[in-house]
Amino acid sequence: MPGALQREIKQSKPFRSLQAEAFLNIQKTADALSQAMDAELKPHGISQTQYNVLRILRGAEPDGLPCREIAARMVAHDPDITRLLDRLETRNFVVRTREEKDRRVILTRITRAGLQLLDELDEPLYALLDRLLGHLGIQKLKNLIELLELARAS
Secondary structure, eight states, rough: OOOHHHHHTTSOOOOHHHHHHHHHHHHHHHHHHHHHHHHHGGGGTOOOHHHHHHHHHHHTHHHHHHHHHHHHHHOOOOOHHHHHHHHHTTTSSSSEEEEESTTTOEEEOOOOOHHHHHHHHHHHHHHHHHHGGGGGHHHHHHHHHOOOHHHHHH
């Protein structure tokens, strides 16, 4: 009897391996969760990647971070972090300044407008996460986190 994913993607043949089925389940689940997050962020005109940068910078406040450190902390890799920061700066969500001690280093800081946007998004996004994953309960969520961390560690 085919599994849920096999039915969802209308695949008639069994998966070649459990690893393949697990991988595709992770991808399908990530896509569903990502689409829900995109829908919540769209009215605010920002992407998940931009949201991630703003959260990183809120955590680094008031010191800010150099570009390479922001890139290292990103949840999803973005090959063009400079252009991403350009877009956020154009919208006045971040500001970049040259470090006085080392003029080669440019620090990025979140602005008041960026902080205000995050404040507006905090409650709706946490409510969304609760709707999407809260039904799993604490123990299953802990197990899921542990399994995902083990998969990334390989």
